[in-house]
Structure formats: C-alpha cells, structure tokens
Amino acid sequence: MLMIGIAGKTLAPEEHDWIRAPMVCGVILFTRNFESRSQVAALCAEIRAVRGGEFLIAVDQEGGPVQRFRDGFTALPALALFGERYATDAAGALDLAEQHGWLMANEMLALGVDLSFAPCVDLKRGNRAIGIRAFHEDPAVVAAFAAAYVRGMHRAGMAATLKHFPGHGSVLEDTHFDAAVDPRPFDVIERDDLYPFAAGFAAQAEAVMMAHVSYPQVAPEPAGYSPHWIRAVLRERMRFAGVVFSDDIGMAAAESAGGIKARIDAHLDAGCDVVLVCAPVLVAEAIAAVAARTPPSASTCASLHARAAPEWTQLLASDDFIHTRAGLAALSQESVA
16 A cells, blocks of 8 residues: 655645555655645545545654644653653653653544654664654663554544664664665664564554664665564564554655665565655655555554544643643753764
C-alpha cells in the first residue's frame, strides 16, 4: 500500500483520483498543507468525503524541529529536553513525556488526523537528521521514554509509531540528503539501538517506520529494503506483529534501489506494509507502479485509525489540557544541548 503526499491546502482534481486508488491507504500532511486549524480540519474532512472514514490521515507532529502544524497549536518541546530533565528528575521527566504524547495526540485527533508518526526512539548520538528529536543517548533511558510516550498517545486514543528501525541515531549522515552506512555488528545494534524499540513494543506500539540506513555487517541493503531486518529481526526475533512503514521514497538514501517502481517494489517485497510517497510529483508514477498488485486486506491498518475524536473547545477547556500545556511551556524555556 501507499501513503501519499498532496500539494496544497485543498485537494486538486487529480488528487481525488489518487485518494480513490485501491492501493492508496492514506495521506500524510506537511506544513505546505497547513494555513490554520480550521483550514486543515476542513482539508481532513474533504479527504474523508472522497474516500471515507477507513482512510488514514497522518502527520509528523513530534515537537521541536519537526512540528508541521504550529499556529494555533501547542508549541511542543523537542524530545531532547525531556532527556536533559531526566538527569535531575527522572520520574518527572517521564511523566511529562507521557503528557507530551497525550496532548500532541489529542490536538491531532481533534482535527481529524488519525496518526502522528511518533515517537522518535533513535539514540541521541549526533546524527544530523535526528539531533534534538531524540530523547537521550542512553538506550535504557530512551526505552523508558518510549514506553511513557506510547502510554500517553494511547491514553488519548492514537496509535504509536516507533522510528526509525533499527536505529538512525548512531550514524552521522542525514538520509534526506546522503546515503548512511552503520558499520557496527548486530550484537551491538541489538544491545543499544533495538532496546528502545523492544520497550515500545512491550507498551503495545502499533507501528514502526524503517530507516534508510545500511548496516552491512547485518544485511547489504538499507533496512527498509531488507527482508532480513523486516522479516528475520523485526517480525521473527522481536515478534512485532504491527504495521511496518517505509520512510519517504523521495529521500536521497532511498535512491540505492533504483527508480520509483524499483524502490516501491523493494520495500513491499522486503515486508513493508505501507510505502511513504511524500512528494506529490512522485505520486502518479507510484500509483502506476503498484497498479498490478492486489490490495491487502483493510484490516492491515485497522489498528492505526483514531480511537477518539475530542471536540476542540472542550479539549482546550479541560483541566488536564491546561495543566499539561503549562508544564510543556515551562520545559520549552529550558536550553537543549
């Protein structure tokens, strides 16, 4: 299946056809699709009118540097701030991270968005793309935060997506722009990078997003193209039964598989359930590339649909929301290394 990007703040005529395509299961929204809270809520309703309630609408609303919707929403602190607070107040930091997940999810659910691709459980070890998006460098600390954040999202009624499997934090390169190769052996990756994922799975996270990183001591291809990583490690060794997303096929590190069809085929054949096609310019070609495939069962992504839809004004007036927003605002004033 495909999850696609759209170009603007309303649907173009051809985008109606894209959304109706049998192999398209959802839309991912970006800042280019956002003008105001009311506008993006109307866009979500417009998408639903084309395809219905079983169609997924997603966004990256992590907080910090990756927050697609800002004006009219809580300014969500970067996850690294929770890691810094952990050094002096571990219990308080974990509780506040859970509240971050709860508040973020509630704000998105109130719009009509099913899924925010969160949390990022990569290790904070200097990667150019991850940086302060990561909680901490210590696997055990990140594991504790992963479980807390998933609990918060679940309490709001949103599924959680752990990213970027099997770990993007221990390489320098930003895979949006460059290929990335992690030379470490599997036992080190399992000890460090997989530890937070295991904690997230134990907390019942419903999905993972794969990394466009190669780990040549484990498998020759980038993880999202790797049957070994997806089938042998993720499915069999870690017993994960949820939904597997690729990262965006428009990223530079995805080009190793070839053209658009080759990238999509490599992801799906390796075991990904959903391939992200974020750039609208690639969508028509991507839909054509999967036209001969049989759409999977609708149950594949059933666990990802919103389980609650709070009313916006009631949400903003609730004591829990007011208290949580104040706590996050105070944390946002702290510096992040």
